[in-house]
Amino acid sequence: MLLRPYFGPRLGRPGLIGPAGRTPVDRPPPPAVPAGGAVDPLIAALKELASLHRSGDLSDDEFSQAKARLLA
Known part of the structure; x- marks a missing residue:
């Protein structure tokens, strides 16, 4: 059994397991990424x-001309 260190409640040590096996404490949410991955430059x-x-x-x-240049 692997034991993880416990330094008390929320001491700003990201990635450590909190009391009673709860989820990791002080971990920010992952950055939002569009569903299709990176945005296409076009x-x-x-x-x-x-x-x-x-x-x-x-x-x-001007809009029509610029759009036509991009899509050509």
Whole structure:
């Protein structure tokens, strides 16, 4: 049987098992990752274009031209 050290409740020692075999104490949650893994650069660029268009920084024509260049 493997014994793990116990230094008392929540002493800021990540990864150690707490009292009575509870889950590890003071461990932050894992970072959020999109379901499909990393975001595709093309999708990121299209979202950025859409955001600029919605905010009014790109006209309809500028948006259409930039989108066509990305998708070509």
